[in-house]
Amino acid sequence: MDKNLLQYDGSKRVLAIVGVLTVAQTIAIITQALFLAKAITQMFHGASFTDVSVSFALFFLAHVIRHTLQWAKERVSYRFAERTAHAFREQLVEQIFELGPQAVGQHGSGNLITLTLEGIPKFRKYLELFIPRVTAMAVIPAVVVLFIFTKDILSGVILVVVLPVLILFLILIGIVSKRRIDDQMETYRLLSRHFVDSLRGLVTLKYLGRSKSHEKAIDTVSNKYRIATNRALRYAFLSSFALDFFASLSVAIVAVELGFRLINGTVGLEMALAVLVLAPEYFTPVRELGNDFHATVDGQDAGNEIRAILATPVAKSESAIPAVTAQTTLALQDVSVEGDDRNILSHINLTLTGPIKVGIVGSSGAGKSTLIQALAGFVNTSGTITLDKVQATLTQDAWRRQISYIPQHPTIFSASVQENIRFYAPQATDEAVRQAAQQVGLLALIEQFPQGFNEPIGQGGRVLSGGEEQRIALARTLLQQQPILLFDEPTAHLDIETEHEIKTIIEPMLDDKIVFFATHRLHWMQTMDYIVVLDQGQIVEQGTHDELLAKNGAYVALRNAQRGVSA
Amino acid sequence: MSYAKTYIVPYLKKYYKVMGVTVLMGTLALLSAAMLSFVSGYLITRTSQRPETILLVYVPIVAVRTFGISRAVFRYVERLIGHNAVLKVLADMRVKLYHALEPQALFIRERFTTGDLLGALADDIEHLQDVYIRTVFPTLIGLFVLLFAVGGVAAVSVPFALVLFFLLSIIAFVYPLWSLYRLKKYQTAAKQQHSALYRDFTDAIFGVQDWLISGRKKVFTDRFITQAQASDQAESKLDYWHQDRAFQLQVITGVIVIIVGLWAGLTAQSGAILPTYIAAFTLAAMPIVEGIIPISHAVERIPVYEESLKRIDGIHSQNTAPEKPAVTPNGTAIQFTNVSYRYPSSDTDAVQDVSLTIAPGEKIAILGKSGAGKSTLMQLLLGNLAPTAGQVTIGDTPAAQIGEAIYDIASVLNQKPYLFATTVENNIRLGRQDATTATIEDVIARVGLQDYIATLPKQLKTQMEETGQRFSGGERQRIALARILVKDTPIVILDEPTVGLDPITERELMEDMLRSLEGKTVIWITHHLTAIEQMDRVLFMDDGQIAMLGTHETLMQTNERYQRLYRLDHGY
Structure with missing residues (x-):
């Protein structure tokens, strides 16, 4: 129970x-x-x-x-x-x-x-x-x-005795069949996945020139799967067999017993029939x-x-979030983010006064994304964060409403183009939406759509390329006009020309804001006022582009590694 | 219903024997239950007459015990045989679906834009077992039970058999068809609302950050809850109908029991049957009706299968080009002569007047924005698309005529090569079945995975899945590359193999790739310029045309656009 x-x-x-x-x-x-x-x-x-x-x-x-x-x-x-x-x-x-x-x-x-x-x-x-x-x-x-x-006491006894026997059997069958089924679970799972695996890998099989011959494998494995399933079902169906078996067998026993005693005259016909009709009802609840x-x-x-x-x-925070401006001073003191077995970010100390553009770089897994997530108020942090010297917890709506966040793969909702652009600012006028679309270079494309700004995109709608999706995200951000902009690797997956085009759109958006820009793509760093280099969750270097070049440390090492130049 | 003809009936025909046995077993199971009641009713009334000797009721006693056991046995056998038959059907359907899907594999993504179509198709096949297990078998079994009951009564009285047939028909035909008719629209509505919920909620989960930032999460949750409740309402209409129907059918069952009882009583009075059979007939009525009731549930499910069948039909109905005989080309020089290609659905050329020669052993990089024609160029080369104008040849053979033999001379490493749920070794061996272990170890070393593989619990025998996320994007690409090296074709096409990798991994992977592919023709479609210096020539596509073509050095010296992009990529 x-x-x-x-x-x-x-x-x-x-x-x-x-x-x-x-x-x-x-x-x-x-x-x-x-x-x-x-x-x-x-x-x-x-x-x-x-x-x-x-x-x-x-x-x-x-x-x-x-x-x-x-x-x-x-x-x-x-x-x-x-x-x-x-x-x-x-x-x-x-x-x-x-x-x-x-x-x-x-x-x-x-x-x-x-x-x-x-x-x-x-x-x-x-x-x-x-x-x-x-x-x-x-x-x-x-x-x-x-x-x-x-x-009729004897019938009652028969029924009472059968039930515990039945339950005992069910338990035994349960134990045996579970062991049997567990034994072959692994093969079973592999076999059952084979078909979907084959379909998903079809393009690869095709390119390997093996897609035609694979048909035979589908047949063989499907039949192996069938045999394995049958073997498992033999046990799986046993419990309902036992239920059926005991239920109808005991009705049969009751009927025969009643018959004998009717011959002896120890029970009456009416009562015997009533007991016969009732006997199956006794088992119905168990069977159901x-x-x-x-x-x-x-x-x-x-x-x-x-x-x-x-x-x-x-984590409910009561601390009030002050309204931030592009001139706000943001300070992180000893900020850490816990991971499963180690800190993803540890002891980050960083004080910045806007407007400022901060580049965050580092190798894979250094904690760039997590830092952006922490600043966006998406993850819980330890340590102290202050806004203009007022202590603040960022994981709350009042903070998130003051930022813009552009990830590598922005979400395109299953809605029209204009609803997508308007996502953060539902009250924006059509004119403003159009303006934003033009600014991000989407207008020509949208005007080609049969339904223009009402064209459905996202799941079940028109498919956009990576660059187009990023432009939608930027248009959203333009309508929002927040003092703080957070970018998490917005261009790495794009082809280099599209990346260049997106860069020319993003650059003017960054002026007079507080910008955090996490990326592998180091060309962005020329645009940044300040650079933070992360390694294994810690800040290993920070300063302006020129300072870091002069320092010839982690930042320079990263540049060289990317270019394939040995330091 | 037209789908049934194509996808259900042929299998019923093919496996009619085993399916017939299933239905027979199911029918016998239900009849055993009815006969258990019938014979026990007889036994009890007969014994109440206190026969002289027990031998007079010996046969009914044995029969009662037999039927008491046989019901469970028949039912068990029915389920086993039935599932086996259905799994045979599914195996056939998988092969058939695969056969239909295989020729369209490369273009499936363009034809179906939504979600995980392939996963859905695999699920669809699984769902179709219900067609048999939950619809075909119960319906046939119910009908046979009906026939038996009517036939049994007809042996005593033909007119009453007709009455009984009429009464049971209400349960066997009227209710199922009415349910089917009535529920179809609710089912469709419930299904549509459910998929709308799916779409919106998936959006919301992936866009949870956006909702949080927008500060409008309440807008979403309120809307979603309302929407979900509307969907539940459609579903509860279905469920309420089920409850109401169950009640109505039970009332009808009660009526049938009484009518059968009264008939048996009157017939006994008239002397046509012995009075000892009154109880037998009356008590058998209930289990008979209970065998027929499931037909309603079985039949009303029909619309549920439609969507799966429709999706499968969508794949089958694509007329695929007839198999082309494979012609092995006599060389590996690639020649594009004034090639243009236009997709049937488009009004502009995806590739326009491209002329290009790629010598054996040459390494060429192809760049361009998405939609510039890079992929089309590749498909033209592989012969999967035939040019609308001009000619693509490999050796002296037009690429479109080479057919499957193309994969003997060219390998493709795509953006997300699929690694199958088997061992690392088997994945690599897919490149060539007869590769020796030494060869496999050799390619593992060439792609720089030797040390990593050594750290795995079962080395090459490690299951791809067991390690789950342990294989990073770079490692997965290296395994896929090893597969291609084992295949050892003179031409290798790399289709954006480094998307999603960080720059350092990207550079290392490209350097290892190019090194291990030394001596082969390499056509590298790329989104970045990392390691581009190692290519013999660089080609830029723009709106289907060649915008730039030359060596890295020449382009660096003469082409401003190239210089700018190169600098961008190198972090300047």
């Missing part, structure tokens, strides 16, 4: 309602069986049509009540499940945004998307199934078998629970995963 189940809003009430309905339902089940047995017995003894009709009518009434209650149970559980899942989803989405890009990176974007869009429905399904199934399991067999005991076992386990896992994310503490 999932102990979290009782903690959801209203779950106790739902459990109580479903419990009461289940008890009522059990009574209906027994009544239904009694009157069906009675009707049959009456017919057998050639009773009058009226008598038989009354019995059948009462049977039907009990039958309808039973299924009405079933319907009500399902509806109540569904509503509860839906309500709870809605609340969970809302909290989850808000939490993801609260935790920001760092958490997205940590949990994996694909994982969070699946969890929100597939995990929540699974969790709902679990709640929806689990409450009625477990209640039925707890109530129906017990009441039914108690009733049978009052009528078994059938939905995987759905409930999946849903429970999803629920646990969501709960773990919701439980992640969010």
Whole structure:
């Protein structure tokens, strides 16, 4: 039993309602069986049509009540499940945004998307199934078998004995099949991935001239996969086999036992029929629970995963963020960012007064991106950050709203061109959007689109090249007009000519701002007023371009390494 | 439904035996349940007459025990055989899909712009097992059970068999078809809303930084929650309908039980059957109906398969050019003579009047903005595109006539070469199956991976995946390069192999690449000018035309644009 189940809003009430309905339902089940047995017995003894009709009518009434209650149970559980899942989803989405890009990176974007869009429905399904199934399991067999005991002790004994044997078998089968399946999990996984792997690698196979002959491999592996799957299924299906087997076998045993005692005259026909009709009902809840076992386990896992994310503490900062200008003094004192096993940034000390353009360079993994992320308020930092001598925590909206951030691969939303450009400034006029598009050199392209500024881009829309995407991001930034601009490697993936064009657009944007520009591409450094060289998370050199050249240290070494000149 | 004819029916025909056995087993399982009720009902009423000796009820006793066991056994066998049959179908479908996909491999990205189409296709095939497991089998089994029940009753009374057929038809035909009709629009709506949710949420996750900076995250979350709730509403309509239908079908079941009971009672009174069969018929009614009820659920799923089938059909319906006979060219000199190419969907030339000779062993770099025609040039050379004007020849053979044999003389290292989920060694061996271990070790050394491979837990036998992120971009490119070196073709095309690498890795990788490719014709499409000094010639494409062509030294001396770009790349 999932102990979290009782903690959801209203779950106790739902459990109580479903419990009461289940008890009522059990009574209906027994009544239904009694009157069906009675009707049959009456017919057998050639009773009058009226008598038989009354019995059948009462049977039907009990039958309808039973299924009405079933319907009500399902509806109540569904509503509860839906309500709870809605609340969970809302909290989850808000939490993801609260935790920001760092958490997205940590949990994996694909994982969070699946969890929100597939995990929540699974969790709902679990709640929806689990409450009625477990209640039925707890109530129906017990009441039914108690009733049978009052009528026919031996049948009751048979049923009571079979259930623990059945459960024991299920456990044994579970252990054996899990071991069997685990044993071949690795082969199984490789085989199952082979096809998608082949499709994704098709271009490569083609270029290697092996794509035609690979068809044979697809066939062979698919069949190996089939054989492996069959082997696993042999065990996987055993538990439902056991459920079916014990349930119907014990009905058979009860029937035969009753038969013997009917011959001896120790039980009456009507009671015997009633017990016969009731016997399968005793097993129904277990079988239903078994059938939905995987759905409930999946849903429970999803629920646990969501709960773990919701439980992640969010650093709430109370410190007020002053309005910054391009003249603000920004100071980092002993700022560090923790990674999994070591600090990604350690003990950064940096004091700057705007307007200033700061280049951040260093080899791969030196911490350039993380420094930009920290300045953007996307990651939690230790140490002290001050803005005009006022201590501030950057991971809050009030700060982020004052910056612009241009990453290597800006997000292009599935929306029109103009909505994308307007993303940070929804109130911008059409004229301003047009102006921005012109400034970044997109106007000619946009005017070629059939729908102009309303052309859909992003997923499912027109595909833009890397340079065009970067221009959209720059247009966004132009509309925003923030005092602080953060660039994270905006041009490294572009071809050199496009890079040059983008550079001519970016350069004038940097004047009279506080700019942090992280890049591998050292040609940007001529534009910068100040350069910070990072290595393994630490600042190893800082100064102006000329100072660093004169110093002939880390910066010069980096330049030489890139040019292939040995120092 | 037209998809069913192409993608479902042929497999039903091909595997009719094993599928037939599956349906038979499923039917027998349900009939066992019905017969268990039937015989127990008979046994109990018969024994209540207190027969002289137990031998008189010996047969029913054995039958009860048999049916008690056989249901579970039949069901188990049905599931195993059914899954095996379906997996056979899936294996066939995979091969068929691959066969259709293979010729279009290089252009698939241009035809389908959205998402991970290939991953989706692989999933689609997996989903199609439900066609059989959850739709075809339950429907057929339900129908057989219906036939059996009606046939069994017909042995006693033909008119009542007709009545029963009519009653069961409500469950077997009316409800399924009604569900199908009614639910189709909800299903479509639910599906559309769900994919809209997917799109928006994926955007939001990848753009979480943008939402944070915009200070409008509340706008997004509010909108998303509303949207999600609308989607849930469409789904809950479906679920409510399921609950309502389950209830209605149960009420109908109750009615059927009563009608069968009354009929059995009256027939016994008239003497057509013994009274001992009253209980038998009445009790068997419920399991029979329960075998037919799943048809509704099976049939209403049909629209769900449509999207998968549509996507697969989209691949199959592309008429691909007939297989060209492979002609091995008699040389490796490459000649472009006044070549132009225009894509069918375009009204401008992607490559325009290009003339170029590449001598064997020459190293040429091709630069240009995206869309300048670099990739088109490469596809023309590989013969995957035939020029609309002019001629591309390798040796004396037009490239378009070479066919698959092109890959015996030319290798391509693309931007993101795919490394398969197998060992490092197998990945390299893909270049040439019969490569000796010594050869593989040799190329590993040539691409500068020797030391790195030595640190891996199982060296060359390390699974690419086990190490996951352990292979960096540079290392992955080196493994791919090793694969090409094993292949040992006279021409090697490098298609932007260093995008996404940092400058130092980029320089080291290019130097190692060019060194290891010494003596071969190298055509290097590049976005940067790193290591460009080592190339014999440099070519710039601009709007499909050759804008600059010359040696690095000449261009440095005479071409201002080249000088500027070179300086930019070198950090000046």
